[in-house]
Amino acid sequence: xSEINNLKLCDLVDKIKNKKLSSKEITEAxxxxxxxxxxxxxxxxxxxxxxxxxxxxFDEKPDFNKKIPGIPLAVKDLFCTKNLRxxxxxxxxxxxxxxxxxxxxxxxxxxGGIIIGKLNCDEFAMGSSNETSNxxxxxxxxxxxxxxxxxxxxxxxxxxxxxxxxxxxxDTGGSIRxxxxxxxxVGLKPTYGSCSRYGIVAFASSLDQAGPMTHDVKDCALLxxxxxxxxxxxxxxxxxxxxxxxxDLNENIKGKKIGIPKEYKVDxxxxxxxxxxxxxxxxxxDNGGDVIDISLPNTNYALPTYYIVAPAEASSNLARxxxxxxxxxxxxxxxxxxxxxxxxEGFGDEVKRRIMIGTYVLSSGYYDAYYLKAQKVRxxxxxxFDEAYKKVDAILTPSTPSSAFKIGEKLNDPVSMxxxxxxxxxxxxxxxxxxxxxxxxxxxxxxxxLQIIGKAFDEQNILNIAYSIxxxxxxxxxxxxxxxxxxxxxKNI
Numbered sequence: 001x002s003e004i005n006n007l008k009l010c011d012l013v014d015k016i017k018n019k020k021l022s023s024k025e026i027t028e029a030x031x032x033x034x035x036x037x038x039x040x041x042x043x044x045x046x047x048x049x050x051x052x053x054x055x056x057x058f059d060e061k062p063d064f065n066k067k068i069p070g071i072p073l074a075v076k077d078l079f080c081t082k083n084l085r086x087x088x089x090x091x092x093x094x095x096x097x098x099x100x101x102x103x104x105x106x107x108x109x110x111x112g113g114i115i116i117g118k119l120n121c122d123e124f125a126m127g128s129s130n131e132t133s134n135x136x137x138x139x140x141x142x143x144x145x146x147x148x149x150x151x152x153x154x155x156x157x158x159x160x161x162x163x164x165x166x167x168x169x170x171d172t173g174g175s176i177r178x179x180x181x182x183x184x185x186v187g188l189k190p191t192y193g194s195c196s197r198y199g200i201v202a203f204a205s206s207l208d209q210a211g212p213m214t215h216d217v218k219d220c221a222l223l224x225x226x227x228x229x230x231x232x233x234x235x236x237x238x239x240x241x242x243x244x245x246x247x248d249l250n251e252n253i254k255g256k257k258i259g260i261p262k263e264y265k266v267d268x269x270x271x272x273x274x275x276x277x278x279x280x281x282x283x284x285x286d287n288g289g290d291v292i293d294i295s296l297p298n299t300n301y302a303l304p305t306y307y308i309v310a311p312a313e314a315s316s317n318l319a320r321x322x323x324x325x326x327x328x329x330x331x332x333x334x335x336x337x338x339x340x341x342x343x344x345e346g347f348g349d350e351v352k353r354r355i356m357i358g359t360y361v362l363s364s365g366y367y368d369a370y371y372l373k374a375q376k377v378r379x380x381x382x383x384x385f386d387e388a389y390k391k392v393d394a395i396l397t398p399s400t401p402s403s404a405f406k407i408g409e410k411l412n413d414p415v416s417m418x419x420x421x422x423x424x425x426x427x428x429x430x431x432x433x434x435x436x437x438x439x440x441x442x443x444x445x446x447x448x449x450l451q452i453i454g455k456a457f458d459e460q461n462i463l464n465i466a467y468s469i470x471x472x473x474x475x476x477x478x479x480x481x482x483x484x485x486x487x488x489x490x491k492n493i
Contacts (some may be wrong), residue, residue, distance in 0.1 A: 001482075002029040002032070002033065004021065004025065004029035004030075004274040004490070005029055005030065005033050005162040006162065006467055007165065008165065008166075008214075008215045008216060008218070008219050009068070009165045009166040009214060009215070009219035009222060009223065010073065010218050010219055010222055010246075010359065012026055012071055012165055012216060013067075013068060013069065013071065013148040015201035016062075016064070016069050016070050017064045017069065017373060018070070018222060020175060022055075022059045022069025022070070023055040023056075023062075023069070023071070023114070024052065024055045024056055024058050024059055026055070026070065026071065026072060027051055027052055027054075027055040027070075027072040027114060027116065028052065028055075028163075030072050030074075030162075030164055030165065031048045031051065031116060032205045032337070033070070033161075033162060033163055033484075034046070034048075034074070034116070034117070034158075034163040034164075034240065034369075035048075036484050037163055037178055037483055037484060039141045039483040040138060040141060040157050040163075040483050041076075041120060041135070041136050041138050041139060041154075041159070041303065042120055042138055042154045042155075042157045042158040042161070042162055042163060042186065043074070043118065043154070043158070043163075044077045044085075044087055044089070044118050044120050044133075044135050044154070045077065045085045045087070045117060045118040045238065046116070046117040046118075047081075047082065047084055047115055047116055047117050047118070047183065047485050048116060048117065050084075050112050050367075051072055051115065051116040051117075051463075054114045055070060055072065055114055055270055057192070058070040058112070058114070058390065061226055066111050067111040067112065067114030067222065067225060067226050067266045068108070068113045068222070068223075068226055069112035069114050070112055070114065071112065071113050071114065071165065071166075072113075072114045072116040072165070072223060073114065073115060073116065073164055073165070073166060073167060073168070073422065074109060074115070074116050074117045074118070074119050074155075074158055074163065074164040074167055074405035075105060075108070075114050075115060075117075075118060075119060075155070075167060075348075076118070076119050076121050076152050076155045076167070076168060076169045076170060077089060077118035077119055077120065077121055077154070077211075077423055078121055078124075078125055078151075078170050078200055078201045079102040079104060079105045079118075079168070079170075079198040079199060079200055079201075080100060080101065080102045080105075080200070081099060081101060081105055081115060081118065082098055082099065082100055082101040083098075083099075084097070084098075084115065084118065085097050085118065086098050086118065087118075087123075087134070087135070088121070088123065088124050088200065088201040089121045089122055089123040089124065089132070089133035089134055089135060089151075090123045090124055090134050090136035090346065090347065090348070090351070091322075091328055091347075091348070092327045092328040092342070092343075092346030092347060092348050092408065093135040093201075093327050093328070093347070094096065094134065094256060094328060095327075095328070096326060096327055097382050098199070100199060101199060102196075102199025102200055103196035103198040103199055103229065103231045103233060103234065104195055104196060104200070104227050105199070105200070105291070106169075107191065107227055108226055108227070108416055109228055110269060111226045113226070113300065116164065118137045118166060118295075119152075119154035119155045119158050119167065119375045120135055120136075120153065120154030120157075121150070121151045121152055121153065121155070121169075122150040122151035122152050122153065122175075122271070123154075123184070123347070123348045124203050124318065124351055124353055124454060125151040125201075125203040125351055126151065126180060126314070126350050126354055127147065127150040127151050127297055127306075127417075128149065128151070128174070128175075128201060128409075128417050128418070128420045129147040129148075129150045129153065129405075129410065129411070130148055130149065130150040130151065130153025130154060130157075130179075131147065131150070131407065131408070131411055132145060132150075132348055132350040132351070133441065134348060136154075137156050137407055138153045138157045138236045139483065140153075140157060140160075140182060140183060140404050140444055141157055141160045141161035141183070141403075141479055141481075141482075141483065142160065142182075142183060142184065142404065142447060142477075142478070142479065143444075143446065143482075144482055144483075145407050146405070146406060146407065146446070147321060147402045147404055147405060147409075148179055148180065148182055148183055148404070148408050149178045149179025149181065149182035149183065149404065150174040150175060150178070150179060151169075151170070151172075151179075152169030152170065152175050152176050152179050152213065152330075153172075153179050155167040155168070155169040155179065155213050156169070156177075156179035156180055156182065156183040156185055156213060157183060158328060159183065159213055159214070159215065160183035160184060160185050160375075160479060161187050161424060161479065161481075161483070162345075162447060162479075163484070164232070165215075166212065166213065166214045166215070166219055166223050166282060167212075167213045167214075167221075167451050168210055168211065168212060168213065168223070168227065168249075169187065169210070169211060169213050169419060170200060170202050170203075170208055170209065170210050170211075171187075171189035171208075171209055171210075171211055171424075171428065171430050171447075172197070172204050172207045172212070172306070172310060172425060172428060173207065173306055173310060173425045174189075174400075174419045174420075174421040174423075174424025174425060174428070175435075176188065176189050176211045176213060176282050176421065176423075177189060177399050177400075177424050177436035177449070177451060178363075178400050178421065178424055178436075179213075179434075179450075180399070180437075180438075180449060181399035181400045181402075181403075181436050181437045181438070181448065181449030182209065182400070182403065182404035183302050183376045183445075183447060183477075183486075184193050184438040184447035184449075184477040184478075185213060185214065185215060185438065185477075186212075186213065186214045186215065186216060186217055186219070186220045186319045186435065186436065186438070187191075187211065187212075187213045187432070187435070187436045188211045188212050188213075188220050188433070188435040188436075188459070188463075189209055189211045189428070189433060189434050190209055190210075190211050190227075190228060190433050190459055191226065191235055191238075191425065191431060191432060191433045191456050191458075192206075192207075192209050192428075192431035193208075193213065193236050193431070193455045194209070194228050194232040194238065194242075194433070194457065194459070195210040195227050195228050195229075196208070196210075196229060196230075196231035196237050197210070197234050197236060197237075198231055198232065198233040198234040198237075202313075202317040203310070203313070203314055203317065204309065204310040204311075204313035205236070205313055205318070206236075206308060206309070207306075207309070207313070207428045207429070209254060209428075210227060211224075211227070212224050212227060216470060217241055217249070217435075217437065217463060217466045217470050218246065218249060218436070218465040218467070220223055220463065220466075221245035221249050221463050222244040222245070222290060224245050225230070225242070225244065225245050225246060227243070228242050231390075234361075235256075238455055238457070240351065243459065243460045244460060245460055245463055246250045247448075248460055249460075249463060249464060249465065249467055250467070251287075251335060251442075251467050251468040251471050252288075252464070252466055253284065253287050253289045253465055253467070254287070254288030254289070254389070255288060255289070255290070255465065256284075256288075256289045256290070256393050256394065256465065257289070257290045257292055257295075257391065257392040257393045257394075257406070258281075258284050258289050258291050258292065258293065258392060258393065258394055258395070258396050258427075258465070259294035259388055260277075260281065260291060260292070260293055260298045260395075260396060260397075261294050261295065261299065261388070261394035261397065262293060262294070262376055262396060262469065263295065263296050263297065263299040263300060264299065264397045264398070264423060265297075266401065266422065269398075269401060269485055270401070270402060270442070272440075272442045272443060272448065273401060273402070273448065274347070274396050276398060276448050276450065277343055277396070277397070277398055277440055277450070277469050279439065279440060279473070280396055280439060280450045280469060280473075281358075283468070283469050283472045283473060284396065284465075284468075284469070286472070287390050287468055287478075288471065292391060292392055294382040294387075294388045294391060294392060294395070295384075296381075296383050296385065296388060296426070297384060298377065298380045298381045298383075299426055300383070301377050301380075301381070302376075302381055302419060302421070302426040302429060303421065303422060303425055304424075304460050305374045305377045305378055305381065305429060306421070306425045306428070306429060307322070307357070307360050307418060308370050308371060308374035309371070309374050309375065309429070310354070310358075311354040311355070311357040311358035311361065311380060312357075312358040312362050312374075313358070313363050313372050314351075314354050314355060314358050315356075315357075315358030315362065316350070316358070316362075317360045317378060318347075318355055318479065319455055321342075321343065321347075322339050322342060322343065323342030323343050323346070325438060327346070328342060328345070328346040329342055329347070330342040330344075334401070336412065340467065351486055354413070355416065361374075372434070372488075374403050378429045381426055381429050382429070382430040382431070382463060385426075385430045385432060385453075386469075389455050393454075393455075393461060394452055394453060394454050394455075394458075394461060394465055395452070395453040395454075396450065396451070396453075397423050397450070397451045397453065397466075398423055398448070398449070398450060398451060399423060399424070399425060399436040399448075399451040400420060400423060400424075400449065401419070401422055401423065402418065402420070402449070403441075403442040403444070403446035403447065403448055404446050423451060423452070427453055431456065432453055432454060432455070432456055433453070433454045433455075433456070433457070433458065433459050433462055434451055434452065434453040434454065434462070435447040435451065435452050435462050435463065435466050436450070436451050437450055437452070437466045437469060437470055437473075437475075438475045438477065439469065439475055440473070440475065441478075445478060448478065450469065452465050452466050452469075
């Protein structure tokens with residue numbers, strides 16, 4: 001591995017600005033490592049040749065005033081990228097080439113970034129293991145045959161394997177934070193409305209939010225600055241004063257009140273998760289923070305609420321994929337037959353399952369019993385957080401109820417898979433920001449994460465708390481490049 005691949009995002013920015021590295025050198029290093037890492041299956045579509053040309057162009061006329069000048073980044077294949085295939089991990093969009101750029105990826109380009117490829121994800125972001133993608137499952141670089149989490153599994157795997165210095169994902173119910181926890185990386189779900197949804201292939205519009213995935217909190221703060229912007233093309237985008245998250249980053253949490261929700265201490269929680277949580281609590285206390293027990297009484301209803309609201313919105317959003325205007329089209333004897341075959345053949349099982357659930361809860365006679373009631377409970381969940389934040393500045397919880405599990409272990413048990421989002425889903429329902437940081441390992445040496453939840457648009461506060469914990473917890477990721485060894489072995493046969 002090139003020494004360049006070991007450098008973090010902020011380090012690479014400094015190297016370029018101080019003319020110690022060129023964009024071409026950096027881009028080549030990450031492309032070369034990506035080419036050697038095909039067994040991970042992180043990429044769906046690469047943009048290597050174009051990225052190298054872009055890097056050369058930058059070096060010829062560098063602009064060091066940009067936030068990420070000449071830095072190559074691979075992004076989740078849920079963001080529309082102009083003239084570069086966008087599949088959302090689905091067969092139905094296997095040949096879709098957008099004619100426009102998503103606002104978030106355009107922000108990356110405008111700040112000097114170079115898109116080197118599109119990363120694998122669960123189909124339409126529906127999944128917690130990156131096993132529902134039409135393009136195959138992604139391997140966790142931590143260990144062979146281990147899921148990287150989902151739906152941003154390709155992003156978390158590529159980041160942990162150092163195929164990209166940073167990346168972006170989307171989070172509808174935990175799809176940034178859970179894979180971050182599974183791969184020993186940092187993942188932030190910003191406040192709903194902070195990052196534009198324009199050009200992001202929709203799953204559940206009232207829950208979807210783009211966010212940064214990085215190696216550490218400093219990089220996360222920088223990438224959030226790049227991503228977050230007010231956008232008139234997105235009706236849910238919120239106009240507020242966005243912070244200088246990196247410049248204002250500090251580890252002083254003295255006097256901060258951190259809440260510990262009793263409802264997150266679920267039955268059957270592994271001892272290693274409880275110990276990790278206690279470790280985080282001790283660090284906060286040792287650094288001058290106050291730890292306060294709080295209650296979020298409606299937390300237990302979050303998962304069933306989410307799995308009514310999200311599929312309902314998905315069934316509506318995915319109605320546009322009918323084989324008429326764009327995307328995959330199956331042959332049929334008539335229009336109705338074509339519709340049916342297109343959607344049956346174009347969508348995977350998990351997507352079809354959620355469409356069916358969503359259509360059911362929105363149907364006449366069941367709307368009031370399910371969807372309307374779920375929206376009322378969602379309001380109660382939001383109220384719980386509002387009440388808690390009258391007493392505390394932030395909330396500390398585990399990111400996930402377990403470490404990464406084996407590929408195929410939960411694939412035939414959707415309920416067990418859904419339960420993996422138990423700590424992340426309430427935050428999406430409430431529209432709040434939350435960050436997952438690596439904090440320890442389980443008995444197998446697999447990463448575990450802690451989650452810091454903040455008030456709406458208070459990203460700076462949770463970044464600071466995360467930065468303080470990160471500085472004191474001493475986490476180190478264990479990656480041995482097993483997949484690259486495999487490639488070399490095959491080549492020598």
